[in-house]
Amino acid sequence: MNEEVKLxxxxxxxxxxxxxxxxxxYFGYPITPQSEILETLEAEMPxxxxxxxxxxxxxxxxxxxxxxxxxxxxxxxMTSSSSPGxxxxxxxxxxxxxxxxxxxxxxxxxxxxxxxxxHPSQADYFQATKGGGHGDYHLIVLAPKTVQEMxxxxxxxxxxxxxxxxxxxxxxxxxxxxxxxxxxxxPARPRRTKEQIxxxxxxxxxxxxxxRKQNIITSLELDTAxxxxxxxxxxxxxxxxxxxEQRCEEYLTEDAEYLFVAFGSMARICQKxxxxxxxxxxxxxxxxxxxxxxxxxxAVNRVSQxxxxxxxxxxxxxxxxxxxxLASQCRVPTYHFGRLGGIVPNLxxxxxxxxxxxxxxxx
Amino acid sequence: xxxxxxxxxxGGQGVLSMGKILAYAALMDNLxxxxxxxxxxxxxxxxxxxxxxxxxxAISSPMLDTYDTAVILNQQSLDKFxxxxxPGGTLIYDSYGIHxxxxxxxxxxxxxxxxxxxxxxxNAKAYNMVVLGALLKIKNLLPIESVIKGLKKTLPERHxxxxxMNEDAINRGMSLVK
Numbered sequence: 001m002n003e004e005v006k007l008x009x010x011x012x013x014x015x016x017x018x019x020x021x022x023x024x025x026y027f028g029y030p031i032t033p034q035s036e037i038l039e040t041l042e043a044e045m046p047x048x049x050x051x052x053x054x055x056x057x058x059x060x061x062x063x064x065x066x067x068x069x070x071x072x073x074x075x076x077x078m079t080s081s082s083s084p085g086x087x088x089x090x091x092x093x094x095x096x097x098x099x100x101x102x103x104x105x106x107x108x109x110x111x112x113x114x115x116x117x118x119h120p121s122q123a124d125y126f127q128a129t130k131g132g133g134h135g136d137y138h139l140i141v142l143a144p145k146t147v148q149e150m151x152x153x154x155x156x157x158x159x160x161x162x163x164x165x166x167x168x169x170x171x172x173x174x175x176x177x178x179x180x181x182x183x184x185x186x187p188a189r190p191r192r193t194k195e196q197i198x199x200x201x202x203x204x205x206x207x208x209x210x211x212r213k214q215n216i217i218t219s220l221e222l223d224t225a226x227x228x229x230x231x232x233x234x235x236x237x238x239x240x241x242x243x244x245e246q247r248c249e250e251y252l253t254e255d256a257e258y259l260f261v262a263f264g265s266m267a268r269i270c271q272k273x274x275x276x277x278x279x280x281x282x283x284x285x286x287x288x289x290x291x292x293x294x295x296x297x298x299a300v301n302r303v304s305q306x307x308x309x310x311x312x313x314x315x316x317x318x319x320x321x322x323x324x325x326l327a328s329q330c331r332v333p334t335y336h337f338g339r340l341g342g343i344v345p346n347l348x349x350x351x352x353x354x355x356x357x358x359x360x361x362x363x
Numbered sequence: 364x365x366x367x368x369x370x371x372x373x374g375g376q377g378v379l380s381m382g383k384i385l386a387y388a389a390l391m392d393n394l395x396x397x398x399x400x401x402x403x404x405x406x407x408x409x410x411x412x413x414x415x416x417x418x419x420x421a422i423s424s425p426m427l428d429t430y431d432t433a434v435i436l437n438q439q440s441l442d443k444f445x446x447x448x449x450p451g452g453t454l455i456y457d458s459y460g461i462h463x464x465x466x467x468x469x470x471x472x473x474x475x476x477x478x479x480x481x482x483x484x485x486n487a488k489a490y491n492m493v494v495l496g497a498l499l500k501i502k503n504l505l506p507i508e509s510v511i512k513g514l515k516k517t518l519p520e521r522h523x524x525x526x527x528m529n530e531d532a533i534n535r536g537m538s539l540v541k
Contacts, residue, residue, distance in 0.1 A: 005390065007386055007387055007390045007396070007398075007516075032402075033402060118402070119402075174402070175399065175425065175426070178399070178400060178402045179397055179398060179399040179400075179425050180383070180386055180396075180397070180398035180399075181396065181397050181398070181422075181425075182390060182395065182396060265425075268423050268424050268425065269423075269424040269426060271423035271424065272423040272424035272427075273424075275423060344426055346426075346428045347424065347427070347428045348428055
């Protein structure tokens with residue numbers, strides 16, 4: 001096993017992890033701040049080693065539909081983009097979810113709305129966790145805070161997508177995408193053979209043997225009764241995912257009197273704020289949702305019962321705070337702090353916001 | 364050990380690659396490291412900066428309000444970052460193009476004439492290595508061997524014949540510090 005420690009950008013880590021996972025195909029279109037994913041894959045030329053296809057499509061819409069096609073055949077396929085590009089992919093994502101197909105979509109978020117800026121943002125939380133495209137569906141949404149997690153979540157994302165036959169998303173931001181850190185890439189896996197795919201994905205289009213009926217992949221069902229049953233099946237899957245897959249990290253929550261809730265890069269910035277406040281004797285902790293959907297309701301609910309108040313810090317105008325309030329049943333005062341449009345708050349701004357909302361914490 | 368640095372200057376001066384070499388050198392020394400660039404539309408002529416954190420324990424935030432050390436290569440960056448050096452910290456600046464020198468008295472200020480040195484060396488491309496040499500002399504962050512190993516990691520193999528030239532530039536930078 002190769003335990004070599006590498007220094008990589010988050011985007012590079014995603015690309016290298018995809019090859020090592022044994023992914024069958026990547027289809028994408030460049031956009032800052034995630035273009036290094038496609039660049040790194042092109043430079044690595046995995047089509048000559050593992051046989052993985054890497055294709056720069058003519059547009060984001062084409063890329064997501066190539067993913068739809070690959071996923072229909074049981075292949076481990078992925079695409080990546082940043083906010084405006086991910087908006088373009090939403091129709092395809094809805095189709096993939098409705099066709100109950102596994103796929104991995106990566107969004108390295110930048111400031112919006114519209115074309116916005118190229119700087120870091122977390123303003124696509126609603127889009128990622130509440131649907132994004134049309135219809136009643138969910139993605140499994142993973143929020144990495146380190147370059148190591150960028151690599152690891154490629155594996156986790158694909159594994160969960162195949163386990164539940166539903167698309168997964170890595171929701172990162174420009175900070176985690178652009179920064180370099182130490183990484184140990186997960187162990188390499190061979191790409192699955194045609195036979196393994198046929199065995200593991202009996203639903204996939206792999207060529208019809210005489211032993212079974214043909215497989216049809218479609219999201220269209222004009223019979224409303226059947227379509228409702230399809231929807232019920234999707235919902236049963238989502239309940240199962242909610243039961244099994246809530247993930248979060250707790251930092252100094254044991255004796256915390258006040259709680260920060262933040263995901264991705266903002267969780268790290270909050271950790272630094274917390275360390276500084278702890279030095280002043282203020283008992284603060286952090287809950288970091290790792291799965292944004294399913295939201296770690298259980299953990300947030302549990303920790304909220306012990307604290308006097310919560311500050312949700314996000315690079316948006318207040319999105320995850322809704323899930324925090326629902327999870328904690330609005331038990332304690334819960335406030336939001338964020339900067340918009342690609343601005344990352346400095347540490348002082350965050351602690352100022354905290355003391356503004358919780359002046360008693362100083363006593 | 365924990366060192367929080369910002370390196371700031373014009374795009375094209377090699378600010379980001381200098382940070383990268385430092386980060387690779389830290390990797391060679393088994394330290395934890397984060398390298399966080401400003402990644403706006405900075406090209407030659409615009410400003411660029413990179414935050415590098417070296418530590419022997421896990422690093423939380425890759426972005427900071429204040430720094431132990433600031434390496435400043437143009438006036439805009441000096442204006443922006445002089446106030447952000449921690450009291451007792453270090454500010455290293457190249458005097459070239461600086462018309463308003465730093466004024467703080469509670470930090471250690473080093474003026475290095477790196478740009479002038481590269482004129483004398485007739486090798487403008489080695490500028491960031493001269494600056495890196497000065498930084499290493501002043502702060503003694505990492506052994507030079509780790510830095511050379513870091514250089515080897517950052518440079519593609521076809522450019523490895525340039526390593527002695529870079530090493531010379533680092534030494535030249537070290538000699539600039541009195």
